[in-house]
Amino acid sequence: MRTDTGQVFRLEDYRPNDYLIPQTSLTFRLSPEATRVTAVLTIERRDGVAASAPLVLDGDGLTLLRVAIDGRDLAPADFLATPDLLTIVKPLAASRFQLVLETELAPARNEALMGLYRSSNVYCTQCEAEGFRRITYFLDRPDILSVYTVRIEAPRHEAPLLLSNGNPAGSGDLDEGWHYAVWHDPFPKPSYLFALVAGALGKLADSFTTMSGREVELGIYVEPGKEKLAGYAMDALKRSMRWDEEAFGREYDLDVFNIVAVSDFNMGAMENKGLNIFNDKYVLADEETATDADFANIEAIIAHEYFHNWTGNRITCRDWFQLCLKEGLTVFRDHEFSADQRSRAVKRIAEVRTLRAHQFPEDQGPLAHPVRPRRYREINNFYTATVYEKGSEVVRMIRTIVGAETFRAGMDLYFERHDGHAATIEDFIKVFEDVSGRDLSQFSLWYHQAGTPNLTISSTHSPASGEFTLEIEQSVPPTPSESRKRLMHIPLAFGLVGVDGKPVAYRGFEGASVENGVIHIRKRRHMVRFSGVAERPSLSLNRGFSAPVTLSVEQKADDQFFLAGHDSDAFSRWQAFNTLLTDALIAAFRQILGGEQPGFAARLTGLAGKIAGDETLEPAYRALALALPGEADIARDLGKNIDPDAIFEGREALARAIAGANREMFSELYDRLVDTDAFSPDAASAGRRALRNILLDYLSLLPKGAALAAWHFQSATNMTDRAAALTVLALRHSGSPEAVKALADFEAKYARDALVMDKWFQIQASVPGPRTVEAVRVLTGHPAFSMANPNRVRSLIGTFASANQTGFHRADGEGYRFFAETVLQVEKRNPQVAARLATALRSWRSLEPGRQAKAREALLSIANAENLSADLRDIVERTLA
Incomplete structure (x- = not known):
């Protein structure tokens, strides 16, 4: 583990290395305590570089045994070696x-x-971002592309399976029960895409025929005995391969494609060329152990890593500042895949909820950074919602601006022009400028400038002249290191909705550029005047969430209620109702702080019932609409002086009001939605379960609610329903006999299944209230919990810190103190996981003064610890700055 060196890497300092490594040959002789790695590197000096230029290779904690050039061992005077660096002082005169x-x-x-x-x-x-330097000394940077040949040797009884990137190129027996396998990857790749797996694993085998008729051997390797649990992942893989051919014209290029699922993994998965390595929670699933959300995540992440074969592997990023070029683009691709596989409207709402829950707070806090950062101290800390989720939104905006057909033409040109290259954001933008003829220089600020733009919008209607006028002003709030912002190009999709719910026609417009239902906002202030509008329309804005912005709209509540019931744009209809709920929750928060009991309009609670019972809407859509804005969402909208207890109290009051106002209809609908068919993870079935389970959540707030949830738990035939009922019991009826029994029954049934026990830890870490910190502390000593396993840590500690607003933000600061102690404990083993945990305190300045002071104390206790890793120190110091 490297401690902090204080080095800051800057985009403007990039320059190509003096040397290239066109070919890499690796031999691994595997041993748990003494694996020997022999690397044979073909080194080329770039044209124009002096022969005296030293060759400097990256390392990280390495033990060097031998250095030789062209068969001659180097004398000690010819090189300088430390565990983290190897400098060949006098390379050969030959190039x-x-x-x-x-x-x-x-x-x-x-x-x-x-x-x-x-x-x-x-x-x-795991070599992304800079793990390969922990294997051998190398030019460990994305722009060094090399063709790899790998030989793996191991005792056959210990590791009968030997895998690496590319295609198999040979295997055989060795002396003393050892054996070997050789793999060759013909496609040049950076070192972060190198992969090796060796051990005893079971295999689910299948095949795929590409659009050109090539047969590809598929394999998913899992812990022996769990092969059947990989069936859905295999199905998702084959659907991903076909979709990428149809949607983007991308055909798979090797003879084999392998996935390996492991239980100890820092990330969700890794796209290594031809050998994806997955956290097993995103591979293993059946109805008994996985929820509908698990199935959807498996589908999306399998697709994401496969899509990287072209957007990330065949075309990689020039440097780590370009990380969004592979991640944001590939997130966009996996979002489109999931939208085609499931419901486009439901998927879009879920994407926006994720963006607002994770990326908007990032943009509003001390960890804000552009989609393409300009500087970093530890690259592992920039695998963020801004790079991934906002990066995807930027790609989506490009498609909105140039149109779907031109966007596809631009992607085709990107693949043609940059295949085999390490590319930049400028390369990506250029292909769309070339195919569309548009100047996207102002738009590219989305990559270069941090912060969430805000649009302030007002409207007026003149019945006499038939003019409807919009006034729009854009602003981008200051962020760390960026106090002055430049004006953005924001594509704002809109609709004018008439009293009959149909689009309002207009003869023409003047002012800002309007194309295909999109206002292109480029200046600080815009005015758009529509003519021929006889009656005042309701204004539907940011349809489909066309831009990742916030809106401050002068709009009557009557318009919001109307749009929530009639807007033809599914996202905007959901948004209108969500805005009404948010406004009600903010009002309730203020009433509670003022010593009042919160009250809610019957019109709002009645609308919830109408949406729940609207058979023209998909069940999954209705479930999302009925899900109240989260406590963290309300805190984000409030912005400052946050009291999490008051937010929680207001949210519970609104939930009880909705449940009480719709008791009979909710109960009847809950009964009608019972599923008597065999379990299927398809979107329609999952949507019905989602609606029924959110109705259970509401009904549990009524008399006999605990008994209903207990019955739901006992009668459940799948993990989705079982986990939903357990969540309701634990969170709504904590400490009740029903909750205690259900938690015990769940533990007894699944004690030996680590992934299912993660749900058990997660549910208990989510229980609201001041006593949860003590419960979480006790659970760290549970036999099924391990501080060494990232999944266990995220399920218990991560959930407590990021999802439990009242427990984590306990007024006396005990939640923060426990969290700081645990982060430092995790950091001793795994700095990367510890750093990601620490981001839970990124919004500490928005808390009320008492909690704010205690959160700062906890952050300082981490910052003042000795020998802090670069990963954790970077996060904490930026959070405190």
Whole structure:
């Protein structure tokens, strides 16, 4: 584990390395405590670089055994070696030579889970972003592309399976029960895409025929005995491969495609060329162990990693500042895939809820950064919602601006022009300028400038002249290191809705550019005047969430109620109702702080019932609409002086009001939605379960609610219903006999299934109230919990800190103190996981003064710890700045 060096990397400092490594040959002789790695690197000096230029290779905690050039061992005076750096002082005068390096590793002791490590007796690698330098000295940067040949040697009884990138190129027996396998990847790739897996694993095998008729062998490797649990993942993989051919013209390029599921993994998954490595929670699933949300996540993440084969692997990023070029673009692609596989409207609402819950707070806090950062101290800390989710929204806006057909033409040109290259954001923008003829220089500020733009909008209607006028003003709030912002190009989709719910026609317009229902906002202030509008329309804004902005709209509540019932744009209809709920919750918060009991309009609670019972809407859509804005969402909209207890109280009061006003209809609908068919993870079935389970949540607030939830738990035939009922019991009826029994029954039934037990930990960490911190502390000693496993840590500690507003933000600061202690404990093993946990305190300045002071104390206790890793120190210092 490297401690903080204080080095800051800047985009403007980028320059190509003096050397290239066109070919890499690796031999691994595997051993838990002493794996020997022999790297044979073909080194080329760039044209124009002096022969005296030193060759400087990256390392991280390495033990060097040998260095040789063209068969000659180097004398000690010819190189300088530390665990983190190897400098060849006097390379050969020839412009091309062969460098041989031997290093020794201890995979069994690698608890950081970066580089080569052991997970449940399986050798595994994770090299993104800078893990390859923990295996051998290398030019460990994305713009060094190399063709890899890999030989793996291991005892056959210990590791009968030997996998690496590319296609199999040979295998055989060795002396003393050892064997070997050789893999060759013909496509040049950066070191972060290298992968190796060795161990005893079961295999689910299948095949796929590409659009050109090539047969590809598919394999998903899992813990022996769990092969059947990979069936949905395999189905998702094949659908992903077909969709990428149809939607983007991208055909798979190797003879084999393998996925390996491991239980100890820092991320969700990794797109290594031809050998994706997955956290097993995103591969293993059946109705008994996985919820509908798990199935949807598996589908999306399988697709995401597969789509990286072209957007990330065949075309990689020039440097880590361009991370969004592969991640944001690939998130956009997996969102489109899921929208085609499921419901486009429901998927879009879910995407926006995620963006607002994770990326908007990032933009509003001390960790704000552009989609393409300009500087970093630890690149692992920039795998953020801004890079991924906002990066996807930027790609979506490009499609909105140029149109779907032109967007596809631009993507085709991107693949043609940059295949085999390490590209930049400028390269990406340029292809769309070339195919569309548009100047996207102002639009590209979305990549370069942090912050969430706000649009202030007012409207007037003149019956006499038949003119409807919009006045729009854009602003971008200051963010760390960026106090002055430039004006953005914002594509704002809109609709004018008449009293009959149909679009209002207009003869023409003057003012800002309007194309295909989109206002292109480029200046600080815009006026758009529509003519021929006889009656005042209701204004539907940011349809489909065409831009990741906030809106301050002068709009009557009557318009919001009308749009919530009649808007033809499914997203905007949901948004109108969600805005009404948010406004009611903010009003309730203020009433509670003022010592009043919150009250809610019958019109609002009645609208919830109408939406629930509207058979013209998909059940999944109705379920999303009925889900109240989260406590963190309300805190974000309030902005400052946050009292989480008051937010919670107001939210509970609104939930009880909706339940009480719609008791009979909710109960009748709940009964009608019971599923008597065999379980299916398809979107329609999942939507019915989602609606029934949110109705259960409301009904549980009424008399005999605990008994209903207990019955739901006992009668459940799948994990979706069982986990939903357990959540209702634990969160709504904490400490009740029904809740205690259900938690005990769940534990007894699933004690040996780690992934299911993660749900048990997560539910208990979510229980609101001041006593949860003590419960979480006790659960860290549970036999099924391990601080060394990222999934366990995220399920318990991560959930408590990020999802439990009242428990984590306990007024006396005990939640913060416990959290700080735990983060430092995790950091001793895994700095990357600890750093991501620490982001839970990014919004500490928005709290009321008492909590704010205690949160700051906790952050300082982390910052003042000795030998803090670069990962954690970077997050804490930026959070405190």
